[in-house]
Amino acid sequence: xxxxxxRAAEGIVACDFVHIDLAGLRRVYALVFLEHSTRRLHxxxxxxxxxGSWTVQQARNLAVELGIRVDSLRFLLRDRDxxxxxxxxxxxxxxxxxxxxxxxxxxxxxxxGERVVETLRREVLDHLLIRNETxxxxxxxxxxxxxxxxxxxxxxxxxxxxxxGAPGTQxxxxxxxxxxxxxxxxxxxxxxxxxxxxxxxFPNGTGVGGVHVQC
Numbered sequence: 001x002x003x004x005x006x007r008a009a010e011g012i013v014a015c016d017f018v019h020i021d022l023a024g025l026r027r028v029y030a031l032v033f034l035e036h037s038t039r040r041l042h043x044x045x046x047x048x049x050x051x052g053s054w055t056v057q058q059a060r061n062l063a064v065e066l067g068i069r070v071d072s073l074r075f076l077l078r079d080r081d082x083x084x085x086x087x088x089x090x091x092x093x094x095x096x097x098x099x100x101x102x103x104x105x106x107x108x109x110x111x112x113g114e115r116v117v118e119t120l121r122r123e124v125l126d127h128l129l130i131r132n133e134t135x136x137x138x139x140x141x142x143x144x145x146x147x148x149x150x151x152x153x154x155x156x157x158x159x160x161x162x163x164x165g166a167p168g169t170q171x172x173x174x175x176x177x178x179x180x181x182x183x184x185x186x187x188x189x190x191x192x193x194x195x196x197x198x199x200x201x202f203p204n205g206t207g208v209g210g211v212h213v214q215c
Contacts, residue, residue, distance in 0.1 A: 023130065043140045043141065052088065
């Protein structure tokens with residue numbers, strides 16, 4: 001598959017559904033959006049009934065969350081799911097964003113969206129037993145905060161996703177800290193020098209007094 005040019009990727013936002021199996025043998029759904037240029041993740045809502053009207057409302061919620069940054073987007077990349085009605089595309093068209101449908105049974109056409117869904121499942125959702133929609137939303141919000149603030153991306157030169165409204169969104173984005181040189185130790189990894197045993201603890205003189213340990 002041909003690589004999308006960086007200039008074209010700046011205006012693409014991908015969307016996909018991720019399902020969550022709850023403890024009560026119920027399934028809920030979350031709508032996930034990913035900006036291609038910044039790798040910024042947006043999770044707009046969680047519901048047990050992902051109807052067309054609910055999906056349209058999530059599109060409006062995304063526009064409110066993006067604010068003026070919505071003007072930089074040109075294309076919405078999505079699959080042909082029946083939960084995406086014409087009004088869903090119209091909500092994005094009102095902001096000048098054109099919906100692009102992927103081909104049937106061609107997940108690689110939305111590779112970034114599919115990858116972020118698999119990451120959420122593999123790293124978080126498959127390891128938790130969630131009771132209902134409220135904790136599910138909290139878990140997904142924590143995932144989004146981690147991805148947008150702490151996860152470096154190789155495609156972006158190990159840069160973090162720029163924070164909304166931060167200087168990095170207009171200029172140089174936040175960069176992941178460089179690893180320390182081999183053999184060096186971080187300050188927080190050092191165990192401070194402390195008195196381990198006192199000579200008074202061995203009145204018979206069998207012990208070693210005044211032992212200091214530094215790790």
